[in-house]
Amino acid sequence: MPTYFRTRRGGEQVGLKRKGPRGVLITLEGVEGSGKTTQVQRLARLLREEGYRVLETREPGGTPLAESIRRTLLKSTGERMDPRCETLLILAARSQHVAQVIKPALDEGAIVLCDRFVDSTLAYQGYGRGLDVGLLRRLNRFATGGLEPDLSLLFDLPITTGLARRRHNNLEQNRLDRESRRFHTAVRRGFLELAAREPRRIAVFDGTKSAETLADDVASIVRRFLRRGGRTIGKPADS
């Protein structure tokens, strides 16, 4: 299990006045190689240093069962995976992850940082595969029991930049890396449409910036979010 539940200095929960679960769910989203995993690690370190309880996790995955579904999803077997099968596997993993890991951590007051979550399903299976986005929203609600991110950080960059980064850095090529350019372009556009629809929840970052600059941008948005009681967000200061 990941390390989390370090108490905030003095044990108080400054700025986190909200109904329902006491913790905060922050998700990181974006196309392949956009920098999500790099930023989730940096943000977790920063928040832990500041004394927050942090759970760092990812989707698909986050529990042994959900990680085994992840391996199934990313493996190339030669058999074309039907988009509905892909969707239901992702949602199966998500429901397990929420029930076993995310919800309990939120109930204990942690800041949960999740590398991909519900918006990836809308962008990949909706905009990318062409399934109905309204239906996917309902299925997401079914899988999560209605849990929604409080804040989402979207790393946007040209798809060729992200895919090239993954290749150049010798990251293992998975089933999704091998998808068409058209597919990845539709996914990117999907993420941007989701952000345009929910500008208060989804903050968009220029993923072509250096990892250091991005980490600063992310820190400033997240700090502002936590200060304002976890509800109001804006754009990075310099955009």
Ligand SMILES: Nc1ncnc2c1ncn2[C@@H]1O[C@H](COP(=O)(O)OP(=O)(O)OP(=O)(O)O)[C@@H](O)[C@H]1O
């Ligand atoms: N801002 C950045 N500038 C240049 N390279 C970066 C930046 N952020 C991350 N990288 C590098 O690009 C590659 C992909 O980054 P990372 O794994 O963080 O992206 P990701 O969004 O999690 O990708 P995936 O969708 O494959 O999980 C890594 O090799 C990482 O070191």
Ligand SMILES: [Mg+2]
């Ligand atoms: Mg990643």
